[in-house]
Amino acid sequence: MADGNLANLAQAREEAYATPLADLNPAQPALFQADAMWPIFDRLRAEDPIHYTREHEFGPYWSITKYNDIMAVDTNHQQFSSDFMKGGITIAGGQADMDPLPMFIAMDPPKHDVQRKTVSPAVSPMNLHTMEPLIRERAAAILDSLPIGEEFDWVDLVSKELTGMTLATLFDMPQEDRRQLVYWSDVVTAAPGQGLIDTIEQKMQIFVEYHAYFTKLWNERVNAPPQGDLISMLAHGEATRNMEPREFFGNIVLLTVGGNDTTRNTISGSILALNQNPDQYAKLRANPGLIPSMVSETIRWQTPLAHMRRTAVEDVEIGGKTIRAGEKVVMWYVSGNRDEEVIDNPNAYIIDRERPRTHISFGFGIHRCVGNRLAELQLKVIWEEILKRFPTIEVTGEPKRVYSTFVKGYERMNVVIPTRT
Template identity: 45%
Template sequence: MATLAPDTSQTPAIDPLDVSRAELYRDDTWHAPFKQLRAEAPVHRCEHSEFGPYWSVSAYKPIVEVESLPDLYSSEAGGITLADFIEGSDVKMPMFIARDRPVHTAQRRTVAPAFTPSEMTRMSGDIRRRTAEVLDALPWGEQFDWVDTVAIELTTQMLAILFDFPWEDRRKLTFWSDWAGDIELVKNDELRAKRLEHMYECGAYFQDLWNQKVGKLQTPDLISMMVHSDAMAEMDHFEFIGNLILLIVGGNDTTRNSMSAAVYGLDLFPEERARLEADPALIGNATQEIIRWQTPLAHMRRTAKQDTELMGQRIREGDKLALWYISANRDESVFGEDADVLRVDRPNARRHLAFGHGIHRCVGARLAELQIGILLEEMAKRRMRVNLVGEPTRVAACFVHGYRKLPVQISRY
């Protein structure tokens, strides 16, 4: 009996320039479509994606333009990821990175004192001590997972200190971060509900920590800073959870994935690794280059608040724009034709957009740089070389750009 071919007339063909597709990041094949977009259509309308229609902004210059006009391109109107809020399935949990002025300004100002230069100086000794302890416990010549053993452990320890979080429960922070930052979960109703359940768990745990600090003298941790601030002391429960999720994901996913990229990238470019090993004075610049090369958050979203024009393209009020930091950091017009190479002495590595630009630039950028730099310094002290012994398992998503596993062995150089 003959069988009929399935009717695909109503199914739009996959747009090869839809760079929101998870498999591009899972398989590390995102470079080619972004290269084409930068060359041919740096502001490109993608009509069909699993996140609906959106504008891809893939080049350095237009991303800086959008970020420089926060009153025109809103973070609050549609949120900061390509995933849309679904009424009835989601609960709004506002966070200051996804708020516009003046709320954003006031709430950001509350937590900013935790990341001042003086605080970095105060914390650097403890960061170095803990980094040394983790490195000294590593097995030489044996295979282990760098992501879990080093990157997650160090960043989770740091988050526990920032929040004055119970040390024995610190891995809960990683668990909540993974659920909160996985944009792919929105495509599955069951997983979306499960994520909401975990976010409530997170909120209940932190509500208890909050209650313990109410009426007490202020201490230098983020919860106490919120308790004692005019801008955040009266947050409702959902806004409280939203801001916690922001700080957890921002402090966990970004730093841990750059720490993993450091060893992956240096293994991928052994001549650059040899250059860094020969000259530890390059570590400061190499830190910036690693963050640029990895770009641990691939995109941020903005929503147009009125009709406008961007690089000759007509943007309509309500249109969704994806600012692809991951592509801007490979923009040949800014970083040169070798932008795909990790170059430890790249002269303008610091110009990267991995932390964003403008009023929403990552409030914890200095802390991330400090942790990565200290890790590289402590590895250099031990003449520690990290060698890949298998392919990494990558995050299959277009928001958090990172690694699930990274099998390595360490040797001495």
């Protein structure tokens, strides 16, 4: 960790504990970009685990910060709704100037269940077994093309490449369009004025192109025999073939971001975590059999989606607080994954933990990440191939993180690979 980052954290800790408890607001993208949000969550877990923030640009909201409380909310879809018409799954959802986009993650049963069931065969164990050799071949080609002894951006040349290729395969779209897919995924979660887009209007114009591309694919697939790709599954699925164009697009957005951002940021996060913890990197090199455990620990440590949001549909008491019907409830996965009461020594990165799969990064209950096994597979394969080739990969400076309280990831991470094996 760079000295500047430690200074950020020290200042953030001072501010977090100097601020009156009632005024604490963890949903600040600038804090996430500086990796300086941790002290607020430390304090909330200890002093006010069910916390109400009265003033925020997106309106008041509740923060759920402890692992077991998050699990209780996440598995209780009867009282805590994901419905896009009630505000959906992000803290920003439900704003007057935003037209909500239907997608199955932002629906409640029964509609959620039948739509999810339509696409889940694409990431079934059998399909993943079929995809693994292709993922390995691509990972090997990506790694073999990297410069040795020269600084480059790992996010751009590795993380985006592998996840973009895999997602293009799931959609059965041309591989030469994969970077367009990665770009659209970034635009979905980008805040105006932070580098990628300047205005909401610009974002909407890009969405028009994004929508048109996938409408063309839908029209091709709906008039062809059913195939195993995600578009064909939606076009021919009994529960989805008559969906409105807007709902189809919403599901494409969900599958794009879900299939791209999370895995990409965990691949980058693994490089950073092992650099910050050289003893763990040495342990991994000495025993590549630890890769599956390291993958799970990285998914916990990184927490690629920092939060999910629900809306209370009735008054609910949790942790001695009453959440009123209609109020916004934010489950901070990033905090739950550092809960000392559930995870031993949670701020440490330990690749051979006793129970490395004890984490909340994929969510719980009916909305648990549908592609979680595919994410783990890509991480496992890329690291098996890395360890065959490179004794070490060195991060050369503090990475540039994403300006977001939703996607917890990296825009850029410069590295050097000193030598090949």
